[in-house]
Amino acid sequence: MGTSSNIRLRPWAVTDSARLFEIYRATPDLDRQLPPIATVEDASDCLERHLLPATGRSEWAIELDGAIAGCVSVAFMRDMDSVHYDRGWVSYWSSLTLRGQGVTRTAVRAVCDWVLGHGVPASVSLPGGRELDTGLLAAEASPGLRRLELGYRTNNPASGAIARYAGFSVEGVEREKFLIRGEAIDAVVAGRLATDSGLAQAGTQAAVHxxxxxxxxxxxxxxxxxxxxxxxxxxxxxxxxxxxxxxxxxxxxxxxxxxxxxxxxxxxxxxxxxxxxxxxxxxxxxxxxxxxxxxxxxxxxxxxxxxxxxxxxxxxxxxxxxxxxxxxxxxxxxx
Ligand SMILES: CC(C)(COP(=O)(O)OP(=O)(O)OC[C@H]1O[C@@H](n2cnc3c(N)ncnc32)[C@H](O)[C@@H]1OP(=O)(O)O)[C@@H](O)C(=O)NCCC(=O)NCCS
Missing domain, CATH: 3.10.180.10 (2,3-Dihydroxybiphenyl 1,2-Dioxygenase, domain 1)
Known part of the structure; x- marks a missing residue:
């Protein structure tokens, strides 16, 4: 079981559509993480298509004081000739009220540890003496993936910091991957293997933060x-x-x-x-x-x-x- 903390990881539920609509409207940079959401019906559709528990994905809502405040997503992948999912693409976002507290990075770390088959305790320490309740995550059977991947834009250092914290190593740079408002932006690709130590690998991690x-x-x-x-x-x-x-x-x-x-x-x-x-x-x-x-x-x-x-x-x-x-x-x- 988890703790009595007011911050927890839990699966998304059909009843979350109004809150998802509210966060989307209040958070200007979620349009790159989620499909357009203009109504509560759009939010229900997004929940159904992308966030509710389903084969081929693992989606964890970060709940703060009983209301959704963020999300950690793993979309499973497999080779064409394989029946088993063995890789996952990781993404994450948080509401403006959650940002800068070290909660998202802790949640991403916990989900990545779990999805790669490493044990996760029922709660994990957060900055400021708080706890992230990971009881529901720890109680689920891990998909036991072999490798996780993610990408972040080089003008999004907070995302890079989270990737490093979650044990990802930089594997390459896709130059000028995105053209955003006329500006060419590089994207970093990073990976973490189940066999990695969980620390970003020496030699691929920048020496300076x-x-x-x-x-x-x-x-x-x-x-x-x-x-x-x-x-x-x-x-x-x-x-x-x-x-x-x-x-x-x-x-x-x-x-x-x-x-x-x-x-x-x-x-x-x-x-x-x-x-x-x-x-x-x-x-x-x-x-x-x-x-x-x-x-x-x-x-x-x-x-x-x-x-x-x-x-x-x-x-x-x-x-x-x-x-x-x-x-x-x-x-x-x-x-
Ligand atoms: C990126 C995002 C998830 C960060 O969420 P958050 O709740 O602020 O994350 P946390 O507080 O747990 O951790 C943020 C980390 O970024 C660092 N950070 C925050 N703002 C920063 C900035 N402007 N420059 C550099 N680092 C920054 C923090 O110091 C922390 O790193 P640390 O652990 O090394 O100290 C959030 O801004 C977001 O949802 N952005 C829009 C969606 C997105 O870009 N998602 C990532 C792509 S998959």
């Missing part, structure tokens, strides 16, 4: 960073009033923010991080950045020793901006 840079003047610093980071292949992520993130293909990301808690100015020669070293894809790309950097507020350092200021076998460009941030762009292959 994210780096957070604080600036004393966001509006002055933003244009130069935006140009440089997009020039080396990072994509625009989230924006807020005094900050922005840029996401790399491996899901790691860089944040630039003007925080009200900032104290003093930057001096990269103080103890702490001295400079940021980022990969640049090729020498021609490095040359292009070098020729345009001045127009975007970056000054070159050690120009007399370019491109080997860092040593004979090391090809790099060193830049500094008006605030004193130093960036080293490295072409990993020798010239």
């Amino acid at each position: 994210h780096l957070e840079l604080w600036t004393a003047d966001y509006s002055a610093a933003y244009p130069g960073w935006d140009w440089l980071l997009q020039e080396i292949g990072l994509r625009a992520g989230n924006r807020w009033e005094q900050g922005m993130s840029w996401v790399a293909q491996d899901g790691s990301y860089i944040v630039l923010e003007e925080s009200p808690d900032t104290v003093g100015g930057l001096n990269r020669c103080n103890p702490g991080m001295n400079h940021l070293a980022l990969n640049c894809s090729s020498f021609p790309a490095l040359e292009k950045i070098r020729s345009l950097a001045g127009a975007h507020g970056w000054q070159e350092l050690y120009a007399e020793k370019y491109p080997h200021a860092g040593g004979e076998g090391h090809t790099a460009l060193y830049l500094v901006n008006q605030e004193g941030f130093e960036v080293e762009l490295v072409v990993a292959k020798k010239l």
